Amino acid sequence: MKIYTKTGDDGLTGILGSKRLRKDDARIEAYGTVDELNAAVGMARAMKLPPEQDELAARLQDELFTLGAALADPDPQGRFHNQIDDGHVAGLEAAIDAMTEELAPMRTFILPGGSPAAAQIHVARTICRRAERLTVHLANLPDEDVPTPLLIYLNRLSDLLFVLARTVNHREGVADVPWISKK
Template identity: 85%
Template sequence: MKIYTKTGDDGLTGILGKKRLRKDDARIEAYGTVDELNAAMGLARSFKMKAGEDELAARIQDDLFTLGAALADPDPQGRFHNQITDAHIARLEKAIDAMTEELSPMRCFILPGGSVAASQLHVARTICRRAERQVVHLANLPDENVPTPLLIYLNRLSDLLFVMARTVNHLAGVADVPWESKK
């Protein structure tokens, strides 16, 4: 089977259902950025995090694939539209709380960095924030239907990625880099 179909050569792409959208449509931008975030998570995993963090990152990748499918399914009754639920969000919150308990309290802002894996998690966090902004934009367009849990999931995920980056540094024995204002 060939990987190319030539059906997108006109600047349109298919979404779930029979509809085709311009490749710069807000819906395509939103799920394309979620796909980019998933790739960034895959790169973070390649830097050999500890088993617990790697398992969490793998679970996040699976969730992101589901979230992308939900964005590609604009039909409120569609198969994928409502697949991200409050349970997904609760799992992220539980992970944030567990990791935060193991870290020293923050007394200042920190710069993205430290170990390679933590640095990549910070990159993923910034992509997550962009995805969140794009999904908010999509949700505010007329005639668009975006399930609220998608927005909450991305918001919570960016918090988790921040805490995860700190945790990965901590487990690697690498200190966070404090930001100091140059007055």
């Protein structure tokens, strides 16, 4: 089987169901950015995260694939549309709380950096924020249905990624990079 189908050569792509959309459609932008986020998390995992954090990142990748499928399923009654729910958000919050317990309180803003893996997680966090903005944009368009838990999940995930980066630095014995105002 060939990987190229040539069906997208006209600038359209398929989504779940039989509908085809322009490749620059808001829905495609949103789930494409979630895919980019998933790849960024995969890159962090390739940098050999500590085992507990790698297990969490693997779970996040699975959930991000589910979230992408939910965004690719515009039908409120569709198979994937409502696959991300409040339980997923609660799972993120539990992970944030658990990691925060082992971290020193923040006294300053933190710049993206530290270990290579933590820096990559910060890259993922910024992609997550973009995915969130694009998903909010999609949700506000007429005739579009985006389940609220998807929006909450992306918002909470960016928080988790921030704490995860700090935790990876902590576990690797690398200090966070504080922002020091020049004024």
